């Protein structure tokens with residue numbers, strides 16, 4: 001009995017590595033610490049009522065961002081571990097198996113649990129405010145999306161202490177990711193954790209699509225929408241059409257592994273290439289899902305701090321639409337080398353290069369917006385300005401990779417790794433940092449410190465170049481992707497040392513940003529006006545942080561840059577006389593989303609271990625929650641005129 | 656730039672059918688159409704997978720060996736008729752006739768149950784009598800998962816209709832229950848359309864090729 005418990009524990013928990021024991025201990029300590037603090041300050045009720053059950057898009061946005069920042073920390077630690085291992089030849093800091101796990105979790109976490117949720121967080125904060133709405137179309141579903149993402153991320157992260165991490169790369173190619181070559185639970189964690197959060201992403205896509213199409217303030221036609229809202233609209237369309245394919249791909253591989261089907265196996269007629277096609281049919285649009293919204297953020301920030309309207313608005317929109325369409329017909333460029341015929345490679349080579357055209361158009365539009373602008377170098381603006389050249393390098397090397405014959409040389413080398421980090425870091429990460437600083441006052445009512453913000457920007461941006469520019473050359477010198485160590489004497493060592501220095505520098509930059517967040521929470525400059533930057537769009541009309549109902553009166557829009565127009569009218573003394581308030585109809589908080597997601601977590605954990613006694617009841621719990629929700633009819637309340645008056649008076653807006 | 660056609664909520668509501676009469680109903684129905692678009696991609700991916708793997712029988716039973724006209728026709732007819740009765744329920748909904756709506760929805764789920772039973776029986780026959788299981792070949796994996804996904808959707812639809820029936824019995828036709836009954840109708844017709852594709856892409860091509 002004791003022996004069997006012992007052997008179960010040895011298999012259930014990951015053992016034998018001091019770093020994992022350290023992680024175990026720190027997870028236990030942090031959990032105990034959180035519970036203790038909450039209990040000591042009697043904050044459990046507050047946590048439940050204000051956060052866990054909220055359906056307010058602004059709070060959901062904040063929770064997305066907190067979770068994404070934590071995941072960025074985890075993914076960053078993974079990155080530093082890889083860079084530590086590769087600094088010098090023949091290192092034994094990580095063994096091959098461990099290295100495989102680290103690059104897999106790093107890639108998956110960065111894309112699925114950092115880039116996407118961070119963007120969803122900023123979307124949640126800004127989009128309803130930008131279109132003058134009081135919430136998203138489906139506030140309940142919005143909360144559910146968040147909690148599905150959250151439990152998916154937690155499940156995935158559990159893998160490194162319980163059961164073992166996946167090690168087949170973030171792209172999880174078959175047949176290596178199949179049951180035969182990859183037994184154990186690691187790959188199940190990938191499949192099920194990503195699946196659960198993917199369901200949430202799909203729901204978010206539908207939610208924002210309907211919100212933007214149907215809930216805009218009166219007078220805001222599609223071509224008067226702020227550019228960030230446009231980018232989210234287009235991204236939502238991509239989400240709706242790309243994610244179901246991934247849902248299917250993940251489900252099929254799960255069925256292969258759990259129930260012995262033969263979709264992607266080598267035996268019994270399965271087709272490993274089918275996985276590559278399905279994965280990238282989602283995977284390429286996915287890179288635009290994490291890129292288009294940051295294009296939107298940069299458009300807002302550049303226009304605001306150049307004090308000009310965005311140059312070429314309509315062209316900006318049409319180029320995003322063109323990118324979204326093209327993004328669905330380029331997926332094969334991820335496997336030019338895997339035995340396609342020449343005409344097929346030629347088609348995908350050309351379709352890929354075509355994307356450079358609308359993207360280039362956008363770059364020039366940003367430059368023309370800056371042209372003759374009165375540029376103000378705030379922290380968000382620095383991130384936006386740095387994006388332009390750094391991202392362009394990623395774009396140009398992307399066109400190099402798109403040339404199929406040349407790709408036989410670059411494919412899966414560090415040249416590729418440098419390319420996609422140039423786009424993902426100089427694009428997505430710069431963009432989310434930019435949006436974070438820009439909308440921070442709207443979220444919390446105070447600004448992040450500019451001096452610390454600029455320091456963290458310069459350190460991060462320079463270190464990024466120190467880390468990733470040499471990487472292109474390392475790739476051309478022959479170092480391949482996903483290798484856990486290398487022999488001395490190839491001339492790779494100096495570059496690897498420089499890269500690790502750069503990676504550490506990025507860590508320092510990020511740590512400084514974290515410090516800035518903590519410092520500013522205490523000493524940050526208050527935003528009393530609701531418009532700290534001289535914004536041009538409607539989110540700056542209301543107070544910071546925005547009240548629960550966002551706008552006491554729904555604003556009326558007649559032009560682009562609606563808020564700028566309002567301010568100009570006010571200066572001319574044309575401000576409209578104020579109307580009386582009316583009670584506002586708002587959705588109630590509900591515990592169902594977080595409970596339902598917890599059942600999903602239980603179910604997911606059960607299926608990871610193939611414990612059907614656990615998985616099936618978990619799913620039944622999920623369905624029971626859905627049914628329970630269907631019977632709830634009392635799901636709204638009214639905010640009284642008195643309360644609106646009180647809230648507006650508190651921010652000095654009672655007219 | 657003129658007002659977008661999609662901005663129904665700024666229009667007069669009184670002329671609209673009851674399920675669209677509240678802004679919320681309007682929002683939800685639009686969202687549901689978009690959800691169905693996502694479902695279309697989901698099934699499209701499954702169809703693509705099936706068609707790629709159709710010939711990968713690995714020496715096991717082929718489509719020709721397995722599929723029999725009788726049971727498949729029975730399933731098809733039952734499901735198509737259920738779509739018709741579901742349509743009738745929507746007509747009763749528009750006439751504000753709660754009893755008629757409930758009656759036709761009950762007929763619809765009964766037919767749905769018959770369909771699920773027939774399909775389960777078909778699967779059972781293949782697996783037990785012909786040794787054609789999920790893990791026998793890639794072709795069969797594709798077959799069972801495509802049809803199984805559709806069958807699960809139908810079963811979930813049945814559970815969903817039962818939930819709506821309870822609410823209709825308690826509350827009658829209100830803008831909210833009307834919206835729910837209308838949406839489940841959309842869902843049911845969608846599954847019917849998917850079946851027509853299954854009939855063509857799986858059974859018809861299976862018999863011919």
Ligand code: HEM
Nearest residue numbers: 079082103107110111115169170171424481482483503506
């Ligand atoms: C501190 C910054 C970062 C550093 C130092 C870093 C470093 C690395 C390294 C060393 C690898 C593995 C190369 C290999 O062995 O093949 C890698 C892979 C990867 N990184 Fe990063 N990375 C960073 C940030 C990011 C970010 C922000 C993202 C995405 C938003 C990202 C996405 C990926 C992906 C998708 C892979 C591929 C994983 C795989 O091969 O399956 N990385 N990164």
Ligand SMILES: [Cu+2]
Nearest residue numbers: 284330331334
């Ligand atoms: Cu791609």
